[in-house]
Amino acid sequence: MSSPKTLFEKVWDAHVVRPESSDTPAVLYIDLHLIHEVTSPQAFSELRQRGLKVRRPDRTLGTMDHSTPTTPRNALGIIPVIDPQAINQLDQLRKNCAEFGITLFELGSLNQGIVHVIGPEQGLTQPGMTIVCGDSHTSTHGAFGALAFGIGTSEVGHVLATQCLLQYQPKTCAVRVEGQLQAGVGAKDIILALIAKYGVGGGTGHVFEYMGSAIRALSMEERMTICNMSIEGGARAGMVAPDETTFAYVAGRPYAPQGAAFDAAVARWRRLPSDEGAQFDREMTLDANHLAPMITYGTNPAMGIPIDAPVPTLADMPDAPSRQALDAALAYMGFEPGRPLLGHPIDVVFLGSCTNSRISDLRTAAALMKDRKVAAGVRVLVVPGSQRVKRQAEEEGLDAIFTAAGAEWREAGCSACLGMNDDKVPPGKYAISSSNRNFVGRQGPGARTLLASPLTAAAAAVTGCVTDPRTMIK
Amino acid sequence: MEPITTINGKAVALPIENIDTDQVIPASYLKVTDKAGLAEGLFQAWRYLPDGSLNPDFALNRPEALGATILVAGRNFGCGSSREHAPWALQGYGFRAVVAPAFADIFRNNALKIGLLPVTIDEESYHELLSHIEEDPATMIEIDLPNQRLIMPGGRAVPFPIDGFARHCLVHGVDQLGFLQQQEDAIAAFESQHAVAVNTLQPN
Numbered sequence: 001m002s003s004p005k006t007l008f009e010k011v012w013d014a015h016v017v018r019p020e021s022s023d024t025p026a027v028l029y030i031d032l033h034l035i036h037e038v039t040s041p042q043a044f045s046e047l048r049q050r051g052l053k054v055r056r057p058d059r060t061l062g063t064m065d066h067s068t069p070t071t072p073r074n075a076l077g078i079i080p081v082i083d084p085q086a087i088n089q090l091d092q093l094r095k096n097c098a099e100f101g102i103t104l105f106e107l108g109s110l111n112q113g114i115v116h117v118i119g120p121e122q123g124l125t126q127p128g129m130t131i132v133c134g135d136s137h138t139s140t141h142g143a144f145g146a147l148a149f150g151i152g153t154s155e156v157g158h159v160l161a162t163q164c165l166l167q168y169q170p171k172t173c174a175v176r177v178e179g180q181l182q183a184g185v186g187a188k189d190i191i192l193a194l195i196a197k198y199g200v201g202g203g204t205g206h207v208f209e210y211m212g213s214a215i216r217a218l219s220m221e222e223r224m225t226i227c228n229m230s231i232e233g234g235a236r237a238g239m240v241a242p243d244e245t246t247f248a249y250v251a252g253r254p255y256a257p258q259g260a261a262f263d264a265a266v267a268r269w270r271r272l273p274s275d276e277g278a279q280f281d282r283e284m285t286l287d288a289n290h291l292a293p294m295i296t297y298g299t300n301p302a303m304g305i306p307i308d309a310p311v312p313t314l315a316d317m318p319d320a321p322s323r324q325a326l327d328a329a330l331a332y333m334g335f336e337p338g339r340p341l342l343g344h345p346i347d348v349v350f351l352g353s354c355t356n357s358r359i360s361d362l363r364t365a366a367a368l369m370k371d372r373k374v375a376a377g378v379r380v381l382v383v384p385g386s387q388r389v390k391r392q393a394e395e396e397g398l399d400a401i402f403t404a405a406g407a408e409w410r411e412a413g414c415s416a417c418l419g420m421n422d423d424k425v426p427p428g429k430y431a432i433s434s435s436n437r438n439f440v441g442r443q444g445p446g447a448r449t450l451l452a453s454p455l456t457a458a459a460a461a462v463t464g465c466v467t468d469p470r471t472m473i474k
Numbered sequence: 475m476e477p478i479t480t481i482n483g484k485a486v487a488l489p490i491e492n493i494d495t496d497q498v499i500p501a502s503y504l505k506v507t508d509k510a511g512l513a514e515g516l517f518q519a520w521r522y523l524p525d526g527s528l529n530p531d532f533a534l535n536r537p538e539a540l541g542a543t544i545l546v547a548g549r550n551f552g553c554g555s556s557r558e559h560a561p562w563a564l565q566g567y568g569f570r571a572v573v574a575p576a577f578a579d580i581f582r583n584n585a586l587k588i589g590l591l592p593v594t595i596d597e598e599s600y601h602e603l604l605s606h607i608e609e610d611p612a613t614m615i616e617i618d619l620p621n622q623r624l625i626m627p628g629g630r631a632v633p634f635p636i637d638g639f640a641r642h643c644l645v646h647g648v649d650q651l652g653f654l655q656q657q658e659d660a661i662a663a664f665e666s667q668h669a670v671a672v673n674t675l676q677p678n
């Protein structure tokens with residue numbers, strides 16, 4: 001009998017075209033390559049220069065998300081793109097996809113949306129696959145038990161031309177989250193707490209496999225939130241073993257296998273979970289029972305605290321570099337060490353991004369905001385992750401709840417997550433954001449970002465300040 | 475790609491941990507469809523004052539740092555996004571190597587692909603290097619890639635790891651896509667026995 005294997009090892013082994021040797025990395029086959037307008041143009045230029053074709057247009061798919069506006073449609077039902085550079089980027093993607101025969105989810109079409117939202121939504125993301133995209137949050141797709149990770153533009157070119165990547169096998173890390181979450185605490189709080197515990201470089205060189213009772217109890221969308229932010233913990237990818245929750249989610253989606261083919265696929269997918277006794281290189285743990293809603297106070301995602309805790313002081317820091325980092329972060333954020341964040345005024349609330357813009361995130365936020373009003377002076381942007389999420393939300397009347405409260409209901413895209421379009425947080429202003437990065441200037445020059453769950457963001461929208469959402473839910 | 479063997483150059487230090495790729499190059503510069511103008515956006519928030527003029531206090535802007543080709547930075551350099559624009563911007567500015575106690579995975583990969591050398595050294599040597607640069611802002615160091623060592627100002631050689639394949643490609647100017655293309659037979663053989671349930675050209 002062969003030795004027990006982890007989920008990661010099973011997926012890796014099934015995609016090795018040529019094994020790693022002492023002189024060369026492994027040649028790894030890629031099942032699905034997602035592309036978008038920002039990280040692909042230079043790769044297509046490279047292909048043209050070398051006179052190469054896209055090897056597998058049938059394994060490649062493009063969408064528009066990063067530089068697209070999310071402003072409401074005009075009278076003709078068109079999302080107007082005004083920024084000339086964005087127009088150019090989108091045109092290039094259209095041209096590249098047309099010339100190389102790649103399916104493109106066009107801006108404003110029902111299929112378009114953030115690349116990590118549309119993959120799972122369309123059933124393109126399936127257990128056991130290898131998935132890459134020129135985007136670090138490709139780790140999201142690992143929620144299905146796929147090996148999914150972000151690559152640079154040179155590598156986008158490699159995959160376009162050969163459907164393969166040169167890779168050294170990463171190490172594995174078991175991330176055990178046991179226990180039961182309290183009401184008002186969710187997947188986003190799990191991942192923020194984990195990163196706060198192990199640091200932004202904690203997972204470097206590793207692929208996380210999330211396991212334990214708290215993970216098993218999560219829906220697919222919640223698992224995606226967790227896998228999404230694996231990269232914020234430094235990991236190359238994050239994975240969750242597929243189970244009945246996974247199969248039920250994939251079933252019936254447009255690109256998923258149907259009928260007998262689906263049953264056969266499920267039979268294969270059932271063999272993917274890590275074997276009993278499989279060895280991991282490392283282990284991390286988190287207790288879900290005592291978790292509070294989390295919020296960040298600083299300028300990297302590991303600078304997070306339970307929402308009712310004070311901001312750390314220099315004395316809490318283990319070494320000089322972390323004291324320096326804390327000092328710089330607090331100066332940028334305008335926070336005092338040792339003081340609580342609760343009650344701190346907020347200017348902008350951003351509900352969106354590939355971390356938290358799916359239908360369940362919008363439902364959670366809407367449930368809290370129903371029959372309540374956005375606090376005076378607060379701008380609330382609600383940006384669905386995809387056009388399908390938008391339509392679903394509208395069918396459920398969620399848009400009406402948001403707009404009645406005084407929030408803006410937008411078109412799908414990355415929006416204020418990275419501030420590439422006009423959706424930005426003004427300099428010096430405070431934003432509670434359901435996104436994944438609070439880096440200096442991430443949401444616009446001088447923007448001060450507090451990362452939190454969609455529920456915590458919704459609570460702040462209503463009160464106008466940092467608020468423990470547990471005090472606002474029935 | 476130009477072969478790299480030895481890099482002799484002036485070092486400039488940014489002794490900060492977890493410098494993320496949004497700091498290296500902010501998103502507003504990612505709207506290009508080539509690599510033009512990226513060097514201008516390098517470390518934008520630090521390098522420029524709000525009025526757009528150069529910030530005289532920022533390490534790269536000090537007169538002694540002019541012409542530096544080696545960046546020395548804190549642990550976990552390049553964390554965050556996968557944007558290759560980050561190493562492009564560093565290279566466009568004139569850097570040929572980044573020295574740090576640790577790099578984020580994707581940045582390291584991206585840098586190796588374009589011939590911007592990521593040099594990982596131990597913490598102790600890193601701090602020694604920082605004090606050299608503090609004492610003499612025009613500190614020169616040598617990076618000897620074939621022998622995988624960084625020569626400190628005093629002459630001490632500090633070994634650094636790099637995978638043999640990347641080293642081979644950099645030293646000989648071999649391009650990795652070319653290597654992958656040579657695997658065509660193996661790829662075709664793999665594809666013939668590897669079923670994928672997804673066809674992006676048509677929904678099921």
Ligand code: SF4
Binds near residue numbers: 135353354
């Ligand atoms: S939503 Fe944010 S993190 Fe996600 S793909 Fe878009 S820019 Fe990246």
